[in-house]
Amino acid sequence: MCLVKLRDVSLGYGRQPVLEHVTLDLERGEFIALLGPNGAGKTTLLRGIVGLLPVLTGTIEYGFDRWSSPFGYVPQRERLDPTFPLSALEVALMGTYAHLRPLRRAGRTQRQVAQKSLESVGLGTIADQRFASLSGGQMQRVLIARALAAEPTLLVLDEPTAGVDAEATAAIMDVVSRLNREEGLTILLVTHQVRMLRGIANAVVWVQDGRATRRCVDEVE
Amino acid sequence: MSTLGEILHPGFLLRDAVAASVLVGAVCPLVGVYFILRRMIFLGVALPQLSAAGIAFAFLLNRFIAGPHLPGHTNVPALARLGAFVFTLGGILVLAAFERRGREVVEARIGVTYAIAGAFTILFVAADPWGDAQMVNLLKGDLLATTGGSLGLLAAVLGGVVLTLILFQKEFLLVSFDRELALVFGKAAGLWDTVLYLLCGVTISFGVMTAGPLVTFGFLVAPPLTARLLTRHMVSFSVVSAIVGGVTAFIGFYCAYRYDLPLGPAEVATTTALLVLVGAGSGLRRILQRRPA
Numbered sequence: 001m002c003l004v005k006l007r008d009v010s011l012g013y014g015r016q017p018v019l020e021h022v023t024l025d026l027e028r029g030e031f032i033a034l035l036g037p038n039g040a041g042k043t044t045l046l047r048g049i050v051g052l053l054p055v056l057t058g059t060i061e062y063g064f065d066r067w068s069s070p071f072g073y074v075p076q077r078e079r080l081d082p083t084f085p086l087s088a089l090e091v092a093l094m095g096t097y098a099h100l101r102p103l104r105r106a107g108r109t110q111r112q113v114a115q116k117s118l119e120s121v122g123l124g125t126i127a128d129q130r131f132a133s134l135s136g137g138q139m140q141r142v143l144i145a146r147a148l149a150a151e152p153t154l155l156v157l158d159e160p161t162a163g164v165d166a167e168a169t170a171a172i173m174d175v176v177s178r179l180n181r182e183e184g185l186t187i188l189l190v191t192h193q194v195r196m197l198r199g200i201a202n203a204v205v206w207v208q209d210g211r212a213t214r215r216c217v218d219e220v221e
Numbered sequence: 222m223s224t225l226g227e228i229l230h231p232g233f234l235l236r237d238a239v240a241a242s243v244l245v246g247a248v249c250p251l252v253g254v255y256f257i258l259r260r261m262i263f264l265g266v267a268l269p270q271l272s273a274a275g276i277a278f279a280f281l282l283n284r285f286i287a288g289p290h291l292p293g294h295t296n297v298p299a300l301a302r303l304g305a306f307v308f309t310l311g312g313i314l315v316l317a318a319f320e321r322r323g324r325e326v327v328e329a330r331i332g333v334t335y336a337i338a339g340a341f342t343i344l345f346v347a348a349d350p351w352g353d354a355q356m357v358n359l360l361k362g363d364l365l366a367t368t369g370g371s372l373g374l375l376a377a378v379l380g381g382v383v384l385t386l387i388l389f390q391k392e393f394l395l396v397s398f399d400r401e402l403a404l405v406f407g408k409a410a411g412l413w414d415t416v417l418y419l420l421c422g423v424t425i426s427f428g429v430m431t432a433g434p435l436v437t438f439g440f441l442v443a444p445p446l447t448a449r450l451l452t453r454h455m456v457s458f459s460v461v462s463a464i465v466g467g468v469t470a471f472i473g474f475y476c477a478y479r480y481d482l483p484l485g486p487a488e489v490a491t492t493t494a495l496l497v498l499v500g501a502g503s504g505l506r507r508i509l510q511r512r513p514a
Contacts, residue, residue, distance in 0.1 A: 050405050066407065073405045084258055084398050085449065085458045097395055098406040103388055130453055150406070 001028045002063050003154055003186055004049055009058035011041070011048035017056055018044045022212045024205060026154075028063070031180045031187040033197050035220055036207035042190045043158055045205070045212055049188065050156055064153045070098045072152030072185075074143045076159050082132035088142045089127040092118050095149025110149075117145035121175045137168025144175060155179065157189045161196070169193070173200065194220055224479045239474055241367040241375055242488060245432045246440050246470025248379040250448070250462035251386055252421045253441035257449065259397055263331040264316060265441040268425045269434035270338040271312040272305040276430070277345030279304025284349050298371065298430070305426035312338075313418045364432050364484050371431070378427050382420050386459075393417050394455060432485060439489035440466050447496045450503045469495055 004026040012018040018041040026032060026049075034042040047053045049060065050071045072095075095117065096110035118124050121141040126134070131142060140160050147155055157176065161169040177200040179185045191197070197204065197217050204220055205212050228239060256265050279300045312334060319330055346353060367375075386393065392413045395403045403410040428437035444466035445458070452458045473488030 052401055052404055070406050073402055075401060080399060085453055085455055087454060090455060094395060097391055102392060
C-alpha cells in the first residue's frame with residue numbers, strides 16, 4: 001500500500017525550485033534513505049513530504065490521514081533551543097500533543113505514552129533528566145521517542161546521526177531499524193552515511209542536481 | 222506600628238499601589254518567560270518604549286482632535302491605554318513576523334525600533350506642551366497614582382492574561398520550542414504565535430501605563446532570569462518567575478516606602494539584586510562542584 005505518492009513534484013523556497021519533476025512512491029513498511037551531496041535538496045524533499053514546504057508544482061498524495069495519524073517528525077537536534085527547561089519526558093510528551101485539542105491537558109495517559117516511548121528507545125531511566133544536559137545521541141533518541149509518542153504511521157528523520165559519535169550512531173540506527181523491522185513502522189531518513197544502511201534500508205532516494213531518483217542500496221555504495 | 226504592618230494594614234493609604242506593584246511584578250515575568258526562551262529579550266526593551274511612544278502619540282492626536290488637555294479629563298487613561306496597546310501590538314506583530322528571518326537582522330530591527338520609539342516619544346511630548354506634565358507622569362509610570370478603578374481594570378486584564386497563559390500553555394510551549402512540529406501536527410502555529418504576542422502586547426501596555434517602561438522591562442526580564450537558575454521544568458520556571466516578580470515588587474515597595482526612595486527604580490533594583498545574588502550563588506555552586514574532592 002502506498003503511503004506517500006509524489007507525482008512530478010517541484011519543491012523549493014519562495015518561487016525558486018530546488019527539486020523538480022520528482023516522482024516517487026513510498027510503500028507502507030519500507031525503510032527509505034534520502035542520500036546525496038550537501039545542499040542537494042534532501043532536507044527540502046523531506047520537508048516537502050511532511051508539509052513544511054508548499055508544493056510548487058505537481059501533487060503529493062497521502063495514503064493515510066495525516067491528522068489522526070501524523071508524521072513522526074524528528075528534526076535535526078541543533079534546531080532546538082537548549083535554553084528551554086524541559087526534561088526528557090516533557091520533550092517526549094510533546095509528541096502526544098498531536099492528538100490533544102486546545103484546552104485539553106496532557107494527563108496520566110499521555111505521560112504513560114511518553115514514558116513508554118522513551119523506554120522503546122532505551123531511555124526509560126533518564127526521563128527526569130534535563131533535555132539540554134543529555135549527550136547528542138541521547139537527545140536524538142529522545143526526539144525519536146517524541147515522534148513515537150505521536151503514534152505515527154510514518155517516521156521521518158532529518159540526519160539523526162549528524163554530529164554524534166560512532167557508538168551513538170549505532171544506537172540510533174539500531175532503534176530505527178528495530179522500529180521498522182519489529183513494529184512495521186515506515187521510515188524515511190536523511191543521511192550521509194551509506195555504509196550503515198546495508199541490511200537495513202529497502203532502497204535509497206538519490207538526490208542530486210535538482211532530481212531525486214530511487215535506487216538500490218548497493219547502487220550508491 | 223512597623224512599616225511592614227503599616228503597608229499590610231487594610232486601611233493603608235497606598236494599598237492600591239501595593240496591589241498594582243505586585244500584580245505587574247507577578248504577571249510581567251509570565252510573558253517574559255517566553256521572551257527569554259524565544260531569545261527575544263531585546264523586545265522587552267523595545268516594546269515598553271514603543272508603548273510609551275503610543276501613549277505620547279495618543280495624547281498628541283487627542284490635542285489635535287479635541288483641543289488642549291485639562292486636568293482630570295476622564296478620557297485620558299483610556300486614550301493612553303489605547304495608544305500604548307496599538308503601538309505595542311503593532312510593533313510586536315511586525316517584529317515577530319521577521320523573527321525567523323535571521324537573528325542578526327532581527328536584533329538590528331529591534332534596536333532600530335527602540336531608537337525610533339525613544340526619539341518619537343520625546344518628539345510627541347515636545348509637540349504637546351499642554352499634556353506635557355500629565356504625560357510625563359504616565360510615561361514614568363505613576364504607580365502611586367493607582368486608584369481603585371484602575372486597579373480593578375488592571376486585575377481583570379492581567380487576570381485574563383494569566384488564565385489564557387495557563388489554558389493554552391501546551392500550545393504556547395509547542396510553538397515556542399518547535400514550531401515546525403506544531404505545523405507537522407496541523408496546529409495553527411500562526412494563530413498561537415499571534416495570541417501569545419497579543420498577550421505580551423496587552424501585558425506590556427498595561428504594565429507601562431501602570432508602572433512605566435523601566436519597571437515593565439525590569440520585571441519582564443529579571444525574574445525569569447532568576448527563575449531559570451533555580452528551576453528545571455517549564456511549569457516551575459513560570460511559577461517561580463511570577464513568585465520572584467511578585468515578592469521582589471513587594472520588597473521594592475517596602476524599601477521605597479521605608480527609605481523614601483523612588484518606587485519604580487527601587488522595585489527594579491530589588492528584583493535585579495536578587496538576580497545577581499542567585500547568579501552568584503549558582504556560579505559558586507558550580508565552582509565548588511568542579512573542585513576535586
